[in-house]
Amino acid sequence: MSFRTKTILGIAAIEFVLLSIIVWTSITVLQHAIEREAYKRADTVANLFAATASDAVLTKNLSALHSVVNEVLTSPDLRYARVFDLHQQRLAEGGDPELLTRVFVPDASFSRIDDGVLDIGYDLNVAGVHYGRVELGIDVAAIKGLLSGERQRLFFLATIEILLTGLFSFVLGHVLTRQLRTLSDGTRRLVEGDLGYQVPVHGKDELAETALAFNSMSRDLLRAHRRQEKVEQDLRTLADELEDRVQLRTQQLAALNRELQHRSLHDPLTKLPNRMLFRDRLEQALASAWREDTLVGLLIIDLDGFKEVNDTAGHHTGDALLQQTANRLRDAVRGVDTVARLGGDEFAVILHTVDDLEHACEKARELNEVIRQPVEVGGERYRVGASIGVALYPEHADTETDLLCHADAAMYSAKRQRAGVLPFEGSHQGLHPDRQSLKTELRQALNDHQFVLHYQPKVDFQSDSVSGVEALVRWQHPTRGLLMPLEFLPLAEDANLMKPLTAYVLRGVLAQCHEWVQRGLEVPVTVNISDENIQDVEFPAQVRRILDEFDVPRQLIDMGVTEGGLILDPARASDNIRKLRDLGVTITIENFGTGYSCMSYLNLQHHLVDEIRLDRSFILDMMQNENDAAVVRANIDIAHTLGLKVIASGVENEQLWDELKTFGCDGAQGYYRSRPLPPEEFIAWMQSLQQKQAVTSVA
Numbered sequence: 001m002s003f004r005t006k007t008i009l010g011i012a013a014i015e016f017v018l019l020s021i022i023v024w025t026s027i028t029v030l031q032h033a034i035e036r037e038a039y040k041r042a043d044t045v046a047n048l049f050a051a052t053a054s055d056a057v058l059t060k061n062l063s064a065l066h067s068v069v070n071e072v073l074t075s076p077d078l079r080y081a082r083v084f085d086l087h088q089q090r091l092a093e094g095g096d097p098e099l100l101t102r103v104f105v106p107d108a109s110f111s112r113i114d115d116g117v118l119d120i121g122y123d124l125n126v127a128g129v130h131y132g133r134v135e136l137g138i139d140v141a142a143i144k145g146l147l148s149g150e151r152q153r154l155f156f157l158a159t160i161e162i163l164l165t166g167l168f169s170f171v172l173g174h175v176l177t178r179q180l181r182t183l184s185d186g187t188r189r190l191v192e193g194d195l196g197y198q199v200p201v202h203g204k205d206e207l208a209e210t211a212l213a214f215n216s217m218s219r220d221l222l223r224a225h226r227r228q229e230k231v232e233q234d235l236r237t238l239a240d241e242l243e244d245r246v247q248l249r250t251q252q253l254a255a256l257n258r259e260l261q262h263r264s265l266h267d268p269l270t271k272l273p274n275r276m277l278f279r280d281r282l283e284q285a286l287a288s289a290w291r292e293d294t295l296v297g298l299l300i301i302d303l304d305g306f307k308e309v310n311d312t313a314g315h316h317t318g319d320a321l322l323q324q325t326a327n328r329l330r331d332a333v334r335g336v337d338t339v340a341r342l343g344g345d346e347f348a349v350i351l352h353t354v355d356d357l358e359h360a361c362e363k364a365r366e367l368n369e370v371i372r373q374p375v376e377v378g379g380e381r382y383r384v385g386a387s388i389g390v391a392l393y394p395e396h397a398d399t400e401t402d403l404l405c406h407a408d409a410a411m412y413s414a415k416r417q418r419a420g421v422l423p424f425e426g427s428h429q430g431l432h433p434d435r436q437s438l439k440t441e442l443r444q445a446l447n448d449h450q451f452v453l454h455y456q457p458k459v460d461f462q463s464d465s466v467s468g469v470e471a472l473v474r475w476q477h478p479t480r481g482l483l484m485p486l487e488f489l490p491l492a493e494d495a496n497l498m499k500p501l502t503a504y505v506l507r508g509v510l511a512q513c514h515e516w517v518q519r520g521l522e523v524p525v526t527v528n529i530s531d532e533n534i535q536d537v538e539f540p541a542q543v544r545r546i547l548d549e550f551d552v553p554r555q556l557i558d559m560g561v562t563e564g565g566l567i568l569d570p571a572r573a574s575d576n577i578r579k580l581r582d583l584g585v586t587i588t589i590e591n592f593g594t595g596y597s598c599m600s601y602l603n604l605q606h607h608l609v610d611e612i613r614l615d616r617s618f619i620l621d622m623m624q625n626e627n628d629a630a631v632v633r634a635n636i637d638i639a640h641t642l643g644l645k646v647i648a649s650g651v652e653n654e655q656l657w658d659e660l661k662t663f664g665c666d667g668a669q670g671y672y673r674s675r676p677l678p679p680e681e682f683i684a685w686m687q688s689l690q691q692k693q694a695v696t697s698v699a
Contacts, residue, residue: 011172015165023158027151034147035109038118042138045075046122050134053083054124057091057132065092072136079117079137086131099137116141180207183214196222267341268567269319270326278340278348282400285338285350286393296393297351297360298403299367300411301329304385306345313382314627320377321384332370333363348407357392357423364388364421387415391424401439439491441477446500450476453508454676455525457686458647458669461661464693466686468524468558470669471509472676473501498530499539503546509557510550512679517552521683526558526588531565535572540579547583554584560613562590577608588647591615592635612639616650616670623655633663640664 049072056064065083069092072081080095093100099117107119117137124132186199197218201211265277273281282298289296303325310318322345329339329347338350349367354360368388374381389410397403406424414422445451455469475483492501509525516523533539547554559580566573566589577587588611614635618628632648639646648660651670660668674685 009169011169012166015169016162019158019161019165023154026154030150030154031147034143038138038140038143042118042120042136043122045072045078045138046120046134046136049081049136050122050124053092053134054126054132057083057085057124058126060085060091062091066094068092069094077139077142079139080135081137082135084133084135088133091132095137104135113140113144116144178202183207183211186214186218190218190221195225263569267326270323270341272326272330272347273338273340275340275342278338278342278350279400281338281340282350282404285352286400286403289353289393292353294353295356295360295395296403297349297354297357297363298391298393298407299349299351299360299364300342300389300391300404300407301347301349301367301371302387302411302415303345303347303371304387304415306384309382309384312625312627313377313380314631317377317380317382321375321382324375324377325371325384328370328373329367332367354392357390357395360390360392361421361423364390368420385420387411387419388421389414389424390421396424438483438488439495442488442492442495442497445475445477446497446504450478451501451504451508452476452678453505453512454678455512455682456669456676457674457682458526458667459673460667461665466523466689467667468526469682470526470528470560470676471505471512472528473505493530493532498532499536499542502527502530502533503542506543506546507549510546510552513552513556514550515679516683517556521686522553522556523686524556524558524586526560528560528590529565531562534561534565534576535569537572537576540576540583543580543585544583547585555586557585558588558610559585560588560590563592574608581608586610588613591649609644611645611647613647613649614665619648619650619656619660619670620652622659629659632660632665636663636665 049068052072053065053068056062056068069081069083072078073094078095080093080099082093082095082100083091085091104119104121106121107113116139118140119135119137121133121135123130124134182199186197189197195218198215199211201208201215265274266272267274285296288294306318306321309321322341326339326341326347329349333339333349333351336352340348340350342348349364351360351363354363368386371384371386374383376382389407389412391397391403391407391410393403396406410422410424413425414420452474454472454474456472457466458468458470459465460467473485475488477483489498492498506527509527513523513525529539543559547557559577561573561577581587587609589609590613592612592614612635614632618632622628622632636646645666648656648665648668649670651657651660651668651672653672656670657668657672674682677685
């Protein structure tokens, strides 16, 4: 049922109830008024009749009484009349015989009159003495007819009024609900999506205000919807752009991952597989040969004469020579074979499915001839040779490590004998340390604390005093004696022991520094960090934990990193160096100028570096090689321009010492002043130096 119908029915119901009350009240009032008038008239007639008949009753003049009765009956609305004496004897009567024969019962109200006659009696009293009674019957049919007619008229009028009320209710309900219906239609339009729809406004009443509020809300909804559509469109655009960016970034990351994976497995200079990928390829080759029952040849190649070219023509020429040699080796083998650079001027070749040892040696001789061909760099021609060791799987070894050791031993024998190419023989084992055995013993050596630290002083040119020391690790082997780093550090790299070895050395240095500080001696100590460590994102946190174990001033600890470690991933290296600097330690670049050009890195990151140490390869030949001297002098000048301190390593004689001093170098270390010393010998040497300085000062 609609609201309009409810409104109309409600108004009609109210009007009907009110009209019914009015009609009922009107009929009741009219009936009571007519009854009062009828009783009043009846009382008047009875009183007049009694007054007229009283004298005749007193005189018992019956003739007169009959005359009075007849005279009264002349009134058209009197139906009967009679007179009684004191003893209820009828003295005179007249009128309707039927009515005279019935028992007289006075009527108290019109509601009890059922024969149309109002029966009324009146006592005759004179001076307070009762002497008779008169009875009258008044016809009230006309009055009842009048009353009935009035009722009908009232009901008719009520009916008309109800119809008019219904019509009025319909019109009023229509008028009242018209605006509501408009609002309802507008709401429906909004629900259906017709945002901004405006309803017509009539008048200035509350419904009109509601309609105005509705129109305002509709406009607000339209504006909000348009804003939402714009936001959704912007979001879709941003989502599309983000998807494009994510896709682009994913492609870039995939390419970067491929590049990083390639870099992690390839030598950055020659693009050949590095030692890690080479070991993996060798392992796969041996596994395949075992399954297919074939032979694998392994060649270890070390260039002869490369150092002379590198030292005389410079590192740029040396790098170019290595690159061309790598390209020649790659072109000279089959696609299934592998050429790798193991480091420096050392290469390795894996020959798949060779026929026999002679076949492998023949291939090695071919490669040696390829290497011996002149190399042109910058308009100059250079020639180098090679020493190649050959080992055959499974004839010489049935494991990857043993095969590599045997080929390595054969290469060292070939280099010593200047034989060019030599296959492995049992006698070669005595010419090269048992590397696999040493590698196996390395981890136990760490657990047994067989490594010791020696300290080589760095002497300041200006004050001729110790500006610091470099910590150098030695292996005090229980049977082989004291082993130098070159004899075991490559093995530690192969065995993934550089991290624990670096932690071992750092703890040893901090313990020694703590002891020296307790004795009143504060000497900065340089700890050399491997390339693996400086590229390890967890290394700074490891250093922090170790530093926290010792009560040592942080500024006494210097971290030495190599150029190679920086260039592998400059961003990661810089981040690690920054974190190390935040710990309070200083940073030195070791062996500066070897293999890579690090000057651009220094220009960008010199604020992270405190010192550079020139590699001994420049220093040793500086007096005989003008190029090396020029390189040393240029590096010193550039480093000073960047605010860096320069230390020369490998100073073996007084002539080099004096020359470096004239170049403006800040300090030096080398056998000219002191070899690496155990801690107590270093203290004795330092005290001796101080005594000499004191004597010189007094003199």
